[in-house]
Amino acid sequence: MARIENHKYSIEEAFRECFYVVPDYQREYVWSDKEVQQLLDDINDQVDVSSDMEYFVGMILVSPGARKNQFEVIDGQQRLTTFFLLLCAMRHRFKSSPQHYQLVNELISTSYATKTGDIETSLKLDPRYENASELMKCLVEQDDVPQKVSAAVQSSGIPRFGSLDNLLNAYGTIYRYLEDNYEDEKELKKLWGFLANNVVFIQISTDVSSALKIFETINERGVGLNPMDLLKNLLFTNVKLGEFTKLKNEWKKITGPLEKGKEKPLRFLRYFLMANYKITNKDSIVREDQIYDWFVDKENAKLCGYTQEPFVFVRKIIRNVEQYLDFAEGRGNDGKSNTPMENLKKLCGGAFSLHYVLLLAVSNLPKPLFDHFVQQLESFLFYYIFTKTPTKELERSFSQWADELRAVAELTDEKEQRQKLNEFIENRFQASMTSKGKELHDALKRYTIRSMQQYRTRYLLAKLTQHVDMAYKGVKTPGSLHEYTVLEMEHILPNNPEADLRQSFTTQNPNCDYDEYKVRLGNFTLLEKPINIVASNGFFDDKKAEYKKCKHYLTSSIVELTEVGKNSSITRINEKLKPFTDWTAAGIDERQEMLAELVKDVWKTSLIEVS
Template identity: 70%
Template structure:
């Protein structure tokens, strides 16, 4: 069994006797103002309470490095890094005082290497991307936060994510000390307590044992999230000389998510439900964020993932799913190219709904044409559920189960059979559910107003309606991008800010019909080019009609006048579903609301794949 050493250190003893290395495979610095403030407040409370007792901050888990007194930090680097930044802030605040020299020796010092050469080194050296450069610059400058940040930027050092966290933490610490310890005597007392009374237990053992201890300490996610724990779990299944390789692969997971500001745990949860059959005691096929790590270490699930014997293969599977996840969230298809159907999904879902990524990831290996068809049907399904305000929890279990079915369809090699199975899925899972909610959707649309949903969804609704009418008018079958429609202005036919005479006229002509309600109804809304909207302004309907006729979008121009061409032209066919108006009163708004609601069932519907 590996030798395990325990030693109690004060902050001064630790940084005087030890060199701490944060290896590049470890979690980066993630503490925010909240965690930094909490640590500083805890120490401050002890000092204000006149305590002379030791203040225990927990355990630090390390593994001895090749050089004497050098240790790789396995667990505890968030605290050690914060204390190192605290020493840097204290050094500057004690400028010209005896304490400056003492603290300086705890921040960086020289030592003799095995060749007898003198080497200079920081007492805490983070080796993940650019962190060492940031830390060296901070120590070299020995300045207050604003000048430090400016110098880092001037040096062209990249700062985002964990690197930005380091700079922010230094500023937070520096300002905290300035605000709470303005007098030098108070600051000296603070330093005295920190140096001698703040203590931790340092556990030191070989790297393999340290990683296993780390897993045991954190197996319930205490202080770490499941993404960090999974990373550590994988490191326990590779050889030491493969750490760098695994670290580089792992960055292909975390960096893209970080740059896109995507939540890693949300992705990991969707990844599991999209790629594996989920079974639990609740029988709901759902993995919650706080259950992710427990799911991975379950023996049956571990065998499913096979990360113990094929860790790199497992990681590459996650990487591919990250690539798809980022692509989908950026409006791209499973071929990595811009995809107008995925763009439509983004406009519908916005940032408020993301559960559909479970289905998209499960279907990501479909042939492109089949995948694109699936996206279109998913859009229709989600429209129905989102516009009836169905709670997400009602879909969560279904999506996890449906993902199993989609993976099975993706695995079918015969193209004809694959299409047939997808058609069965679309009928059973999408179409039947839409039909079951059709009455509810129809009722909601009849009462729909500008305030019923987020404005971006109302804009999406109007854009799709306008595009559909344009396509029907021109006899087109394949839709283009919604971009040209979503940049149009939402016009209130009954003005949003009317002249007093117009409001009075409507109120007198439509007793019992509140103006402020009718002006926001879907039937009163349309899309209009900005220049025309400016001219139309808040005028009476008869005046506005002259401007509506100039609009190039038929859903709007038809309000003023229907165009008739031939006998059975595409224009005449769409006219049968539209109506022009001579007057604009409550009855006209209600009629147009009904008209638009009827169009919805023609637009958002499930269509089968053509099977030869």
């Protein structure tokens, strides 16, 4: 490792002697009002404690730049940038005190002669990422209150987003803090004296490669940075200095889409690892706080290959991000709209995402096999979600199953690939569903509208209604669920009954609670909105005529069955259904049992043809 130098600087000494450059490959300014306010409060609390006591604000890690006294900031730029903005705000507040104004101004920028004799001005802190340098120059040149600085930035055409907004917001927070806490010039000068003399940090300087390795070491437990930041830095230690910008641009293809899709980066990283690599610890899973430790393990580093071919590794992550986001939007492994994936999304919603581990593992399957797998996965997950099985019980299995599925996806012989996929479906999905069968049936017999999120109850009724329609019409391949999920969820026993209806139910069912039975699954059906409006909150006898008008057979069959021929698709589905002449507690129980039995026909596994 190259020579390492360290120096203790006060804020005044640092910005007088050094020029700081935040290179474009580093993390941008991410501090919010909360972090800025906390730093200011911490300093404010110390101002009156002792005029001799130093206040230590941490370590800054830098690498020497191209010019004398110029340093690239490797770690600590959030604090340095905040202190620089504090100097800018204090300078404007010192406009009525020329000496103080000039002194602080010299810490913000300075002019110097180039080799050709020209005069150039440089900021003492220059952020080089995405228009940040232009924004900072505008802020410094404007030298004004936050509102006018913001207006100047806007009129200059500098785009405002993300970190650039963070910079302007931080300047505004600092300026208002000074106004609120240091309105008196004497108190402001006291603060300046404390900053100039007492607020100190240790600056460690070495070459870029060594600095990045130090950065990795001091953050190896994730202190202050999450595993995504640490992984990024780890990759920078394995590329040449001239490739930093290239790697930064590739890395944005990972973080940018995840941020835009509002997906959690650490959750993605967990699933990426379990989907793509064999996890050899005793639990076979990687928790968020284990991600970085997993990457720096020598065997895992060799497995990933990021030390030898960092760009190949990054492109692998990029491909997985693209697939992950497609899956989250209900698209297939070809990036296009996909009915099985849309159905899976309706089942899982935003509350369940562990299945991405398996989807990423099979993402390279041919489309017919991928779609078939998704259909089987939907049935499997239905059993686990509707029995409210804890996710942690699935994590280990999914991580291990991903190893098996990767092996299937890598097969080149089509027949063998189909055979192995069928074996997986039988041994993993079907076997697990069989063991859960009784538990699911019991859960469905007790199911009420409160048992699950409403979107899942709607999904359950939509799939059942679609299945009955398909059986009625003799259709084999299900289409989109959309026409079913937009239907109204009808309370057959009304949710808000008239007093005489409630009294009638209580009289007919003396030991049954109306409010309990109105929320049971057996009391619900799907109905077109116009019909639902007409059906209203009346008695069952008054609703029968409206139910018969419904084009969906699961609803119309509540009133009567259609008899067509012998051993037809209609007569076969009729064996699973039951009409009702009146609507009692016993009838609701009976219909609930009927729906629970139908579930077995809807959510089941099938094997794909091999020959």
